[in-house]
Amino acid sequence: MKYQSILILTGSGISAESGVATFRDPDGVWAKYDYREVATPEGYAANPALVHEFYNARRKGLVSVEPNPAHNALANLEMTMGRRGGTITLVTQNVDNLHERAGSKSVIHMHGELTKVTCISCGAVAHCDEEISVETKCEACGEIGTMRPDIVWFGEMPKFLDEIGAALLSADVFVSIGTSGSVYPAAGYVFEAEARGIPCVELNLEPSENAASFSEARYGKASEIVPQWVSEVLGDQ
Ligand code: OAD
Numbered sequence: 001m002k003y004q005s006i007l008i009l010t011g012s013g014i015s016a017e018s019g020v021a022t023f024r025d026p027d028g029v030w031a032k033y034d035y036r037e038v039a040t041p042e043g044y045a046a047n048p049a050l051v052h053e054f055y056n057a058r059r060k061g062l063v064s065v066e067p068n069p070a071h072n073a074l075a076n077l078e079m080t081m082g083r084r085g086g087t088i089t090l091v092t093q094n095v096d097n098l099h100e101r102a103g104s105k106s107v108i109h110m111h112g113e114l115t116k117v118t119c120i121s122c123g124a125v126a127h128c129d130e131e132i133s134v135e136t137k138c139e140a141c142g143e144i145g146t147m148r149p150d151i152v153w154f155g156e157m158p159k160f161l162d163e164i165g166a167a168l169l170s171a172d173v174f175v176s177i178g179t180s181g182s183v184y185p186a187a188g189y190v191f192e193a194e195a196r197g198i199p200c201v202e203l204n205l206e207p208s209e210n211a212a213s214f215s216e217a218r219y220g221k222a223s224e225i226v227p228q229w230v231s232e233v234l235g236d237q
Contacts, residue, residue, distance in 0.1 A: 002233050006088040007171035013178020014222045015098050018065045024180050039153045048134050055149040056131040059114045067102035070226035075103035077230045089167040093186050095151055110158040116150035125150055168192050175201045178222050181208035
């Protein structure tokens with residue numbers, strides 16, 4: 001097998017062809033919304049109803065999108081590597097559930113998930129497919145109006161950093177897919193991988209902000225270049 005331990009970081013570009021908007025492309029989310037209003041603790045404190053409306057719409061949007069060949073290829077990579085005694089760690093900045101729906105079993109959502117909500121009073125986390133509002137009750141503690149999307153906002157600490165740090169120390173290749181490399185700490189993972197001297201592969205539509213740190217890059221649509229790369233890694237071609 002070409003690699004024993006693969007660390008993959010995905011961003012919104014992998015879901016673009018499924019119909020989920022990216023953030024910084026011209027038609028991206030941050031061209032339509034002010035992130036300070038909908039993706040910061042301050043924005044939520046100022047207008048929670050607006051923040052709920054924003055995430056309710058995105059959660060509802062999951063129903064009408066499907067995984068694309070890039071998600072499918074990564075699920076196949078996980079299954080096949082597992083059978084052959086290797087491991088992959090799939091870290092995503094995405095809050096959609098397309099990796100899981102493609103069949104990936106172990107996905108690290110470092111920026112949270114649209115299908116989860118958390119109570120700012122008791123900390124309970126609950127699965128959520130519905131709309132929430134300033135009147136939603138926490139099923140765990142009974143408080144009303146304390147449920148918020150379980151999404152990491154700007155100024156908040158991403159999740160699972162220890163787990164990701166450990167994977168960065170043990171992986172023998174780092175692969176970044178569909179991310180512009182503009183949000184840290186995720187954007188900095190390539191520097192840590194580069195410092196360890198392991199191969200760093202960028203699969204993206206265009207060079208990311210940290211493109212110079214990758215030892216290999218392929219530019220094109222995720223639905224084409226990801227399955228191609230996976231086939232090569234698995235030795236199918
Ligand atoms: P960006 O919108 O910053 O970058 C998306 C990247 O995907 C760009 O480099 C595009 O060129 C690329 N791309 C677009 N379509 C593609 C396709 N079909 N195939 C391959 N690549 C494609 O999104 P992210 O890097 O994911 O955080 O953004 C990182 C974080 O910033 C997000 O998790 C979110 C956002 O603010 C929070 O909300 C905390």
